[in-house]
Amino acid sequence: MMIQSVVVFSFLFVAAYASVQDFCVADLSLPDTPSGFPCKDAKKLSVADFVYSGLGAAGNTTNLIKAAVTPAFTAQFPGVNGLGISIARLDLAVGGVIPFHTHPGGSELLVVIQGTICAGFISSANTVYFKTLNKGDIMLFPQGLLHFQINSGKGPALAFVSFSSPSPGLQITDFALFANNLPTELVVATTFLDAATVKKLKGVLGGSG
Amino acid sequence: MMIQSVVVFSFLFVAAYASVQDFCVADLSLPDTPSGFPCKDAKKLSVADFVYSGLGAAGNTTNLIKAAVTPAFTAQFPGVNGLGISIARLDLAVGGVIPFHTHPGGSELLVVIQGTICAGFISSANTVYFKTLNKGDIMLFPQGLLHFQINSGKGPALAFVSFSSPSPGLQITDFALFANNLPTELVVATTFLDAATVKKLKGVLGGSG
Amino acid sequence: MMIQSVVVFSFLFVAAYASVQDFCVADLSLPDTPSGFPCKDAKKLSVADFVYSGLGAAGNTTNLIKAAVTPAFTAQFPGVNGLGISIARLDLAVGGVIPFHTHPGGSELLVVIQGTICAGFISSANTVYFKTLNKGDIMLFPQGLLHFQINSGKGPALAFVSFSSPSPGLQITDFALFANNLPTELVVATTFLDAATVKKLKGVLGGSG
Amino acid sequence: MMIQSVVVFSFLFVAAYASVQDFCVADLSLPDTPSGFPCKDAKKLSVADFVYSGLGAAGNTTNLIKAAVTPAFTAQFPGVNGLGISIARLDLAVGGVIPFHTHPGGSELLVVIQGTICAGFISSANTVYFKTLNKGDIMLFPQGLLHFQINSGKGPALAFVSFSSPSPGLQITDFALFANNLPTELVVATTFLDAATVKKLKGVLGGSG
Amino acid sequence: MMIQSVVVFSFLFVAAYASVQDFCVADLSLPDTPSGFPCKDAKKLSVADFVYSGLGAAGNTTNLIKAAVTPAFTAQFPGVNGLGISIARLDLAVGGVIPFHTHPGGSELLVVIQGTICAGFISSANTVYFKTLNKGDIMLFPQGLLHFQINSGKGPALAFVSFSSPSPGLQITDFALFANNLPTELVVATTFLDAATVKKLKGVLGGSG
Amino acid sequence: MMIQSVVVFSFLFVAAYASVQDFCVADLSLPDTPSGFPCKDAKKLSVADFVYSGLGAAGNTTNLIKAAVTPAFTAQFPGVNGLGISIARLDLAVGGVIPFHTHPGGSELLVVIQGTICAGFISSANTVYFKTLNKGDIMLFPQGLLHFQINSGKGPALAFVSFSSPSPGLQITDFALFANNLPTELVVATTFLDAATVKKLKGVLGGSG
Structure with a gap:
């Protein structure tokens, strides 16, 4: 009877298993989705x-x-x-x-x-x-x-x-504004900084334009 | 020192990049998911x-x-x-x-x-x-x-x-009811319309049955 | 004119169709995601x-x-x-x-x-x-x-x-605790049960360790 | 020592209690919110x-x-x-x-x-x-x-x-369309039904206008 | 029989009504919640x-x-x-x-x-x-x-x-940084701007400190 | 012109302010909701x-x-x-x-x-x-x-x-099972423990019944 019960329980677990999403460890080799990456096969996971x-x-x-x-x-x-x-x-x-x-x-x-x-x-x-x-x-x-x-x-x-x-x-404001190729004139127009300050910061932070 | 800092920052950005989901432009060639389509590779996107x-x-x-x-x-x-x-x-x-x-x-x-x-x-x-x-x-x-x-x-x-x-x-009610092959008898039974009206509307809207 | 209207409507439906996610029947052959499985092609579904x-x-x-x-x-x-x-x-x-x-x-x-x-x-x-x-x-x-x-x-x-x-x-407490290879000493330490009881339950429920 | 432990545990539970939202039985006497009704006091609930x-x-x-x-x-x-x-x-x-x-x-x-x-x-x-x-x-x-x-x-x-x-x-289409005071001319204009059918259904379903 | 049906339907609607949250027009006189403001009484709403x-x-x-x-x-x-x-x-x-x-x-x-x-x-x-x-x-x-x-x-x-x-x-970066009393030394420390520029912008945008 | 601009901006901020839910510090004196507690007045908050x-x-x-x-x-x-x-x-x-x-x-x-x-x-x-x-x-x-x-x-x-x-x-399993008045016979029936063990644990953990 004990063996029988273990079998029945095992069936229950097997049946339920594939539908359980206790966790979803990312498979970074697949494309992301709006809810996160597809999951690695749960059977291949370890601690x-x-x-x-x-x-x-x-x-x-x-x-x-x-x-x-x-x-x-x-x-x-x-x-x-x-x-x-x-x-x-x-x-x-x-x-x-x-x-x-x-x-x-x-x-x-x-x-x-x-x-x-x-x-x-x-x-x-x-x-x-x-x-x-x-x-x-x-x-x-x-x-x-x-x-x-x-x-x-x-x-x-x-x-x-x-x-x-x-x-x-993570968006660091100074890097967003000064560490890329956003044209200086656009940075000037959309901040209250003058062109000289913008160009100086672009120099410090690795930007161009 | 400036060069060093740029390197360290770049590392930070690179490290954080793959995990950032600022947006997820749909790759319509892949199957949809409940949260939307998988994302195109962010590195290949443009404005x-x-x-x-x-x-x-x-x-x-x-x-x-x-x-x-x-x-x-x-x-x-x-x-x-x-x-x-x-x-x-x-x-x-x-x-x-x-x-x-x-x-x-x-x-x-x-x-x-x-x-x-x-x-x-x-x-x-x-x-x-x-x-x-x-x-x-x-x-x-x-x-x-x-x-x-x-x-x-x-x-x-x-x-x-x-x-x-x-x-x-988008579900236009008239088209849902009359522009497909839902049998007239089922439409009659589930609306308060008579069969003649249903058949007429099926004719107008392209339905059959 | 009727034909024309049907054409226009059909276009509308076709255009809207691919973006509609009325439902997302799971394609269990693909990896799960945090929001659920990718969807089967809606055009291949039936009741x-x-x-x-x-x-x-x-x-x-x-x-x-x-x-x-x-x-x-x-x-x-x-x-x-x-x-x-x-x-x-x-x-x-x-x-x-x-x-x-x-x-x-x-x-x-x-x-x-x-x-x-x-x-x-x-x-x-x-x-x-x-x-x-x-x-x-x-x-x-x-x-x-x-x-x-x-x-x-x-x-x-x-x-x-x-x-x-x-x-x-579904997590059945007794099975989680006693039907696997979690070492008896850890079960004893994390419940208020004694080792004999733990070993007995492991025997009943198919666990080891 | 046992008494002490019970005291410490009780403190733990008391501390955690107020912040736990295991459930939120609606207090229908208060205004609803987008997430549902405010909760009845958990201490006053029974099975x-x-x-x-x-x-x-x-x-x-x-x-x-x-x-x-x-x-x-x-x-x-x-x-x-x-x-x-x-x-x-x-x-x-x-x-x-x-x-x-x-x-x-x-x-x-x-x-x-x-x-x-x-x-x-x-x-x-x-x-x-x-x-x-x-x-x-x-x-x-x-x-x-x-x-x-x-x-x-x-x-x-x-x-x-x-x-x-x-x-x-729950929105029953016929009642939404015919069991209220939406003017017949608007119903005619927004369905493909004629005025006579609309007026008849308004009669059957208790609408006016 | 028609009257009877209307009565039964009315009962159905009344029963379902209070629990329906088709919309939740904000009652701004009550405190906000994480999901938005409590709702105005639906019976008192108009177009x-x-x-x-x-x-x-x-x-x-x-x-x-x-x-x-x-x-x-x-x-x-x-x-x-x-x-x-x-x-x-x-x-x-x-x-x-x-x-x-x-x-x-x-x-x-x-x-x-x-x-x-x-x-x-x-x-x-x-x-x-x-x-x-x-x-x-x-x-x-x-x-x-x-x-x-x-x-x-x-x-x-x-x-x-x-x-x-x-x-x-809505967070306008310049106003967040320069239009309040955040001490100039903290702005200098957390941007790559010099104190003179910060003080000038504080002047332009109404900040102090 | 500067004063004018500050005024216009202030209007913008005032207008936007009440609708902004940057955060919602709990007012624990009000009833909880499914999304959390109602918010304290943002104007009265400090760091x-x-x-x-x-x-x-x-x-x-x-x-x-x-x-x-x-x-x-x-x-x-x-x-x-x-x-x-x-x-x-x-x-x-x-x-x-x-x-x-x-x-x-x-x-x-x-x-x-x-x-x-x-x-x-x-x-x-x-x-x-x-x-x-x-x-x-x-x-x-x-x-x-x-x-x-x-x-x-x-x-x-x-x-x-x-x-x-x-x-x-937080639900500590032993306390959930043994530290309350859930009748011993129900605990026995729903675990694989015998009545003596259940009674002993109830004694240790402060339960009754």
Whole structure:
């Protein structure tokens, strides 16, 4: 009787199995869809598909902004595909800054692990919300709004930032405006900057035109 | 140092790129999914994928209803795929009518560009909402509800109708009932029309059975 | 003029057709996505894709739990793909029990067709909600919460259970804990059971380790 | 030590409790929102909020269509609020018909409990899908599409219909067109019916104008 | 018998009515929710709740940017609440510019009604997409991405812009950065601008600090 | 001219303001809705509504499980309301265990800050996925699936766990089964445990019946 019951249960599980979408680990070799990438075959998955060690080491902060963002989005960690969540590691050397940027596709929740970070965002109503955060503090940056993070302490700072999307996107305003070939005259016309400032920033950030 | 920073930023952008789903221009050669079509390779897109000129000319209104609907849904304008929006152009000659119809998959927002349009919809509670609209007026037609538009002026009318879905669908009631091979006896049984009326309308609208 | 109008209408329908996603019958031969399986070509569908007869016969209840669940989820009935709904048949012989389980992906609505069923669920607040249901009664089991059904009558019981997802999933707690190779020491550590009980249940339910 | 642990756990549950939205039984005395009604206080709920007996008895089919729909939507069964599912009972006397109608807000899944039902729907592409269903058969009617059900057997028929929304809505085409005060001239203009037919149907179905 | 049927149908409609959420016209006097404002009582609505004439007249373009945006979002047109769509009118005098901005909550679809508009957006991958649009052309601006519109013709330009949200939000980058009290040192630190430029722009745009 | 432009812009911002839903900080004094709590008046918010310091200190792990979960869900941190994200702090003393549990309303993403954690989950297909995680490792626990965390190191462990919902819920299986008044006979019937074991666990965990 026990064997029988196991057989019946097994049938039940087999029947239900193919229709279950507990998770959908991205097959990055296939084209994306509006809801995310197609799923890898569940039978070929192991725990390695759900664990990622790429955030364990500090990012390289030897750069202009003295900061590094190390993402675990779908492209780096295919397990988050379809689950509505992702995470990134934020390293800020002394004086490090993440310049004003937005995430078009998700809200952000930052937790300070080490150091002191001055962070802020600006609402559609043009109101500024900013504060100095210490170890253990968390702060929200609602979807699509301009925000920044600055290491305001005397040592390096470390934070983890979670997102309400597996692919929140990242648009750094200065790079969007100055690090491509958008013609200077269009940048001038659509900001309140003069041509000299635009050309200088294009030079600094690698843009042309 | 500047070169270094550009390199680090480039790395950041490259790393983030594959996981960003800013948009998902439909690859109509692949099968659709419940969330829309798979995306074209973002690296192969140009501004032409986000611009459409097919609504620039009036539709042909030399027909029974003296009206034309020119859609820019996913099938015509693959850029809207996954973005939750689409649009169509509505041309109504003098006396033109868009007969009662529904959009199963989205709400509609009409703006009158030229002429005078009498438009209305009927709620689930069987209440009628209709009004004569002039140039610049906008009107809502909530998802799935029966509605109509009539040119109630003395010259041609033009409107643009936006939808809350890239593929809102379109079901014109008369065509659904009379322009196919649904047996007359079933139409009679499921409407309050008599067989003669049903057969006549099938004749007018191209149905059989 | 009639012919002309039919032509114009046909054009309209053809133009709109490819972009319409009235439904998306699953093509189970392609990889799943977070929103469900890719769609079969709509032109190749017939009414058979929207009708399923697999719930017409009672499931085999000659097993340990004297019960059977016969699902019509996406895997069995591809028509539900993308439509946010599915159904299953529940047969409970005298003394039959569906042990504590959850559906990770959807809420459940049960309707009793025959017999008497004692059913209940437990909320996140640890509150128990249970009741004896008779023919025609309906009961809700909100998404993800532990629940059970017991035949509390003197004859066989039959119910249909609908779900708010085409693939709600099914996790029977005892099978999740005891019917696989999760090491006994981990089961002991993460429940309040002793090793002897765990090993005994692993034996009953087909687990190892 | 055991007491201590219970205290700590209780704290955990209390802390988590207020933020948990396992369910949201509608408080129909408050205004609705786009996501459904505000929730009753979870502490005041009992199992009675999750069970409904209103579908246990047959609806009255002594009427023009020899049919009755008995819904368990949010208005009748507030427990479904926010859960993405609802159900209704369908009674069809001999010769009974549910005329062409749509549910603007959800897909429908029908299961035949007794008798024989001929049911069908029409897609946006104007294609007809219909079939005769027997006991135990299930059939889908995708969101927003015109559909009907006819008792095609020699005895009464009973079905339960589940919906992918707690408030799917119901728009019976004939009642939308003829059972209100929409002026006859507008109905004539927006259907292909003549005024005499429209006035006759307004008479039958209780409309005016 | 006819009277009887009307009574039965009326009962059906009454029963279904309260649970139907065909639409949810915002009651702006009540607090907003994540899904939008609570609904006005459906019984008190008229067609006026679904029609808006506020976009019929040109906005005042006698200002620094020689442009005006006239929105019909939930705040101006409560009918769009919960329907996933809204619209605005865009007037651009000769030389008029809508500076770089984002809509955090929705994608935008622009249709040119009059004149010539150069419009563009920048992706998360830092790629520029821009084009000169003529009458009848439509262009997409995906959710949350920086974009601009410039009157590039010799006469005034008019466009309507639809959104995939009833409240898409609007964040003009220059105003977010310079038209409030965000301290100059923080603006300097989080952009690549120098303090003199920041202070000058704060002066132009009304900011302080 | 500058003053004029500021005035016009101010009008634009004022007009747009009320309809913008950048965020929706919960007003916990009002009833919840299916989409979350009604919003506090945006004009009365400050940065304090978006920052929370309650996760800065270790939870008290002097209890039976030698572990503590400190949540920042909507109830503790109203700023997350409507944003699709939340977070909690996980403290595990030496030998600490978070017993098998589920989150009915969201997926979880864990990042190890200190120590060594053995964590695992079980799929609907009854497959076990578990691994020992070190500092900096992240692991996913998909929505609604049973999972656990054990301190498998020699010192205390600390992790932060993010969720794809502002109110993911928490159902600890042992407490759901044994820490309430669900009658022993029902627990016996719906698990494979004997009455003695059930009664013993009820005693340990504070249940009755």
